Amino acid sequence: MKWFDRFLKIYTYIILALMYLPIVVLIIFSFNESRSKVVFTGFTLENYYRLVNNFMVWDAFYNSIWIGVVVTIVSVLLAILMSYGVTRYSFRGKAIVDSIMLVPIIIPEIVEALTLLVFLVILGFSLSPYTIIIGHVAFDISFAYVVIKARMAGYDPQFEEAARTLGADEFKAFRKVTLPILAPGIAAAALIAFLESYDDFIKTFFTRPPGFLTLPVYIWNMASRRGFPLDLNALASFVVIISLVFAYVRRRVERGVLR
Amino acid sequence: MNVLDLVRRSRKLKLFLFIGIPLLYLFIFFFIPFLIALLYSLGMFKQVVYQYIFVPRVSLDYYAGLFKYPGILKLIQRSFYYAVLTTLGTFILSYPIAYYIGVKLDRRYRDTAVLIIFTPFWINFLLRVYGMRFILHEAGLVNTFLRLLGFVSEPIKFLGTDLAVIIVMIYSYMIFMVLPLYGVLEKLDVELLEAAATLGATPLKTFLRVTLPLSIPGILAGSLLVFIPALGEFVIPELVGGPNTATLGTIIYSLFLRVRGVTGWGIGSAAALIYITMIVVASYIYMRFVGGEVVLG
Numbered sequence: 001m002k003w004f005d006r007f008l009k010i011y012t013y014i015i016l017a018l019m020y021l022p023i024v025v026l027i028i029f030s031f032n033e034s035r036s037k038v039v040f041t042g043f044t045l046e047n048y049y050r051l052v053n054n055f056m057v058w059d060a061f062y063n064s065i066w067i068g069v070v071v072t073i074v075s076v077l078l079a080i081l082m083s084y085g086v087t088r089y090s091f092r093g094k095a096i097v098d099s100i101m102l103v104p105i106i107i108p109e110i111v112e113a114l115t116l117l118v119f120l121v122i123l124g125f126s127l128s129p130y131t132i133i134i135g136h137v138a139f140d141i142s143f144a145y146v147v148i149k150a151r152m153a154g155y156d157p158q159f160e161e162a163a164r165t166l167g168a169d170e171f172k173a174f175r176k177v178t179l180p181i182l183a184p185g186i187a188a189a190a191l192i193a194f195l196e197s198y199d200d201f202i203k204t205f206f207t208r209p210p211g212f213l214t215l216p217v218y219i220w221n222m223a224s225r226r227g228f229p230l231d232l233n234a235l236a237s238f239v240v241i242i243s244l245v246f247a248y249v250r251r252r253v254e255r256g257v258l259r
Numbered sequence: 260m261n262v263l264d265l266v267r268r269s270r271k272l273k274l275f276l277f278i279g280i281p282l283l284y285l286f287i288f289f290f291i292p293f294l295i296a297l298l299y300s301l302g303m304f305k306q307v308v309y310q311y312i313f314v315p316r317v318s319l320d321y322y323a324g325l326f327k328y329p330g331i332l333k334l335i336q337r338s339f340y341y342a343v344l345t346t347l348g349t350f351i352l353s354y355p356i357a358y359y360i361g362v363k364l365d366r367r368y369r370d371t372a373v374l375i376i377f378t379p380f381w382i383n384f385l386l387r388v389y390g391m392r393f394i395l396h397e398a399g400l401v402n403t404f405l406r407l408l409g410f411v412s413e414p415i416k417f418l419g420t421d422l423a424v425i426i427v428m429i430y431s432y433m434i435f436m437v438l439p440l441y442g443v444l445e446k447l448d449v450e451l452l453e454a455a456a457t458l459g460a461t462p463l464k465t466f467l468r469v470t471l472p473l474s475i476p477g478i479l480a481g482s483l484l485v486f487i488p489a490l491g492e493f494v495i496p497e498l499v500g501g502p503n504t505a506t507l508g509t510i511i512y513s514l515f516l517r518v519r520g521v522t523g524w525g526i527g528s529a530a531a532l533i534y535i536t537m538i539v540v541a542s543y544i545y546m547r548f549v550g551g552e553v554v555l556g
Contacts, residue, residue, distance in 0.1 A: 004462075005363055008355055008358065008359040008363060009359060009363075011355055011356070011359070012355065012356045012359045012360065015352060015356055016356075016375055016376065018430075019376070019379045019430075019433070020379055021390075021394060021400070022387050022390030022391045022393070022394055022430075023379060023382055023386075023387065023390055025390055025393045025394055025400065026386065026389070026390040026393065029393060038393060038396045038397075038398045038399055039398050078280065078281040078284060079281065081276065081277045081278075081280060081281055082277065082278060082281040082282070084277050085273075085274060085276075085277025085278040086278070089270075089273075089274055089277065089278075091274060091278070097278060097282065100282070100285065101281075101285070103285075103289070103290075104285070104289055106487065107535075108487055108488050108490075108491045108534070108538070109488070110491050110493065110508055110511060110512070110531070111491070111531050111534060111535055112289070114296065114511065114515055114527060114528065114531055115292040115293050115295065115296040115528075115531070116288065116289075116292045117515070118292065118295055118296045118299050118524060118528060119288075119291065119292035119295045119296070120292075121311075122295055122299065122304055122311045124309075124310065124311075134288055135288070137284070137288070138284070138285065138288045138289045139289075141281055141284065141285065145281075170273075195381075199383055199384070201384070201385060201494070202494075205516075206515065206516070215383075216383060216385060219383060219385045219386060219389070220385055220494075223385055223386075223388070223389040223498055224497055224498060228392070228393070232386075232389060235386075236382075236386045236389075236390070239382060239383055239386060240382055240386075243381040243382045243383070244378070244381070246381060247374075247377070247378055247381045251374065
């Protein structure tokens with residue numbers, strides 16, 4: 001069976017390499033000067049100059065960041081409340097509450113997006129960046145909850161009880177004991193919540209006001225035209241670098257959680 | 260301080276604070292919108308100037324409108340075709356990888372291997388799909404490769420075809436299949452495999468009788484994680500497909516954001532509810548057929 005193991009190994013390497021191929025190709029072509037676009041004819045930085053001078057991209061990037069930050073803060077706070085309640089209190093219907101929290105992860109995003117849009121419009125909300133935030137929080141609570149609850153369920157509530165015995169009330173015990181222990185879990189949850197919001201396209205696309213751009217919406221606007229807008233390739237290099245930084249930070253944070 | 264003291268003392272108030280507020284948020288901004296969209300698709304909201312008023316009368320006009328839509332059955336059929344092929348394709352391609360990393364690879368390198376699989380999926384999904392356009396183009400990598408090997412003399416036109424959509428869908432959804440499969444295979448007790456071999460089972464028999472049945476929870480989770488969103492996919496058919504690759508997702512998207520208006524939204528909501536119904540029915544049948552419980556994460 002030696003040959004079979006070797007086959008598996010080579011196969012795995014090939015598929016993994018193929019996973020990276022589209023990204024590598026995007027970056028290579030960001031340096032292409034050709035007008036035919038799909039054949040590499042010569043090196044240029046022109047696409048990058050155009051990217052740097054394109055204020056729409058930077059505006060979209062800024063929107064993605066601030067929306068992501070607000071969404072992260074709100075959903076992590078709500079998720080902390082929820083995880084604390086579920087792990088520290090017993091009440092009727094706990095299992096149901098727990099599974100309700102998972103529903104937004106399973107429902108396809110396009111359905112979430114359009115039901116929210118119908119709801120907002122029927123109630124007479126006008127679409128604004130805040131409607132995007134409302135929509136993102138609705139799925140991010142679930143992602144943050146899964147991570148924080150896992151952390152909270154994983155440690156001994158006796159620490160809190162000890163603090164209570166020593167005279168701290170529940171709020172103080174939470175602030176001084178629970179929160180520091182939870183910190184790595186909260187950091188991991190915040191990172192996931194931020195990335196889900198920062199990278200979200202479908203829900204943003206449905207609930208945004210006309211003309212409002214986030215980075216994924218801008219990418220869609222460029223990519224959904226026929227042809228090969230090479231500025232988008234330059235943007236891809238930029239996005240790839242940022243994503244790699246996020247991936248690295250996340251890895252560090254997750255190591256912290258495991259420790 | 261009075262309110263705080265009250266909260267401190269009352270268990271019910273605390274429970275409301277901890278459980279009630281997040282739950283209320285989800286109800287208002289997640290579950291009630293579903294209900295509203297359902298009522299909307301049943302024609303129970305009428306637009307009067309700039310306001311919507313509730314009319315307690317059920318009409319199936321929007322559903323009828325959806326099924327009168329030209330080629331709608333073809334669209335639904337195509338969505339299933341894409342989703343089923345994507346699920347099968349990701350499964351066939353992922354299983355050997357998950358098996359290699361989860362069973363054969365030295366424990367020390369597993370985390371790194373998972374990280375290597377994961378990293379491309381950190382990069383914006385739309386950009387990855389756009390990148391595939393460079394690869395599948397007539398002058399792109401695949402065609403160059405095929406021509407160098409002498410398989411084709413004329414470049415194959417992938418973009419705009421079913422094949423392009425399916426290739427890109429498999430590429431985009433792989434991760435949702437690899438990770439659950441890896442999750443079960445990594446926990447697989449290697450001694451079981453050794454025991455089967457000691458008792459005289461051939462490697463193939465060991466695989467069919469031990470490994471495969473034990474990976475059923477991962478197969479279930481993976482195929483639902485792929486199938487459910489794949490059935491409503493609209494981004495990939497838009498970006499690498501053409502006029503002949505429209506799906507259920509495409510129609511929902513264009514009814515909502517291109518046709519617009521009361522009719523567009525009504526028929527669009529009807530389509531979305533049919534989509535949800537199909538998911539529930541298909542998942543139910545599938546789980547009955549394969550058996551076992553879904554373990555997420």
